[in-house]
Amino acid sequence: MSQLELLWRLQQHDNRLAQLLLKLKEIENEKRMDDLKVRLKQVEYDITHRKTQKEVDEVKIQRASSKLEQMTCKLSDVEKKLYDGSVSDLKQLTFMSKEAQEIKKESIKLEKDILNLMEETEKLEQELNKSTSLYNALKAEMEKNIEEYKAVAERLKLKIKKEKAALEIILSKLDEEQKIKYSTLKEKKGKVVAEVIDGKCRGCHITIPLFIMCKLKNKDEITYCDNCGRILYYREQGYINTVKTNA
Ligand SMILES: [Zn+2]
Structure with a gap:
């Protein structure tokens, strides 16, 4: 599983845990x-x-x-x-x-x-x-x-x-570096990983430039939103739903 996928799942479980504790x-x-x-x-x-x-x-x-x-x-x-x-x-x-x-x-x-x-x-x-x-x-x-x-x-x-x-x-499974990034961003932004839906960052709703979209579609590397600084998470719509229900 890629580091990006791990970060995404970490956030899902993190949110769920916070809700349960509340x-x-x-x-x-x-x-x-x-x-x-x-x-x-x-x-x-x-x-x-x-x-x-x-x-x-x-x-x-x-x-x-x-x-x-x-x-x-x-x-x-x-x-x-x-x-x-x-x-x-x-x-x-x-x-x-x-x-x-x-x-x-x-x-x-x-x-x-x-x-x-x-x-x-x-x-x-x-x-x-x-x-x-x-x-x-x-x-x-x-x-x-x-x-x-x-x-x-x-x-x-x-x-x-x-x-x-x-x-x-x-x-x-997550690299030390990503762990640190995750907790730093969480402290600053609350939400660390932002989905990209309809070409827009769900963290700040700004349209993602085409060249970044290309990068997101083709590679699993960690990419940040230029506007809000969150980690961008892009999956084909169907795939996102599967991940959501399975996570
Ligand atoms: Zn953003």
């Missing part, structure tokens, strides 16, 4: 994963917050219920004394009757509070169920993404390995 970097920094992580954290926070709120409400219900129980006992005591005739003092009777009314009033309020709290815990329970379902769905999506990411990354890494191996082979 893709790998892109999937490593994928935004979709970050978004999922943020959402998972939010839902996790919601769940903890609602659980705590529910626990607090349950303690409140317990306290209110035992207080209500005490009230009921007290009321029955007061009412018993009020009606069993053991107390005859009018002043004391009036006081006790007032006390019974107060207890009843307070009991009604406690019952209402308990009902409200029960409603609230029920609502919290529903929200908690919803958040838990959402959390599980997000977690499953996250795990699926991680699996997908791993598979894609593995495939990319394998392709990268193959490209690197192909580059090694080409470089082992």
Whole structure:
């Protein structure tokens, strides 16, 4: 294989390797994963917050219920004394009757509070169920993404390995002088070897003079574009396509 052909192939593999490395970097920094992580954290926070709120409400219900129980006992005591005739003092009777009314009033309020709290815990329970379902769905999506990411990354890494191996082979066949020229030009121009299509350099789009075209058609030696300084690569159209697909 001529040095020119080697340079052309070196550039093909070089470009492919750069693209693969870029893709790998892109999937490593994928935004979709970050978004999922943020959402998972939010839902996790919601769940903890609602659980705590529910626990607090349950303690409140317990306290209110035992207080209500005490009230009921007290009321029955007061009412018993009020009606069993053991107390005859009018002043004391009036006081006790007032006390019974107060207890009843307070009991009604406690019952209402308990009902409200029960409603609230029920609502919290529903929200908690919803958040838990959402959390599980997000977690499953996250795990699926991680699996997908791993598979894609593995495939990319394998392709990268193959490209690197192909580059090694080409470089082992390329003259030292050409290697230096290639890296110097790559640093300066990015693209080192420019195809000649329809008599024009694909690097700078200038028309190649006829005498250079003749040289390109007949010899495999390294020829530079007068305008952009890139190495010119000319093949009959059909041949270029074959090389491209095989490379
Ligand atoms: Zn050019």
